[in-house]
């Protein structure tokens with residue numbers, strides 16, 4: 001192949017037909033409200049822990065929906081369970097409780 005001086009980056013497209021969403025299904029049974037998330041980011045913007053860590057409920061939900069559990073759990077392990085995100089969520093999702101349920105379902109200590 002001709003050398004054009006650059007190369008294409010690998011696609012980051014997620015094939016949802018291949019993603020394992022079985023555990024996410026268990027989370028939905030326990031916390032049906034997780035499906036109401038519209039990824040607005042208000043929780044992440046208000047998160048105190050997010051200033052010092054990668055904590056982001058928004059990102060965690062998006063990654064869990066795509067079956068990318070390992071990356072998702074990185075976004076909640078810094079959570080201090082303060083509950084600020086629950087106050088600001090426009091969809092009235094109890095995000096603090098959601099974090100506890102994620103820890104339970106995904107065995108995050």
Ligand code: SF4
Pocket residue numbers: 036037038039040041042043044057058088089090091092093095
């Ligand atoms: S504030 Fe609520 S709706 Fe917005 S991203 Fe966070 S959990 Fe989802």
Ligand code: SF4
Pocket residue numbers: 043046047048049050055056057078079080081082083084085086095096099
């Ligand atoms: S409960 Fe966790 S994710 Fe929500 S604002 Fe507090 S530290 Fe951030």
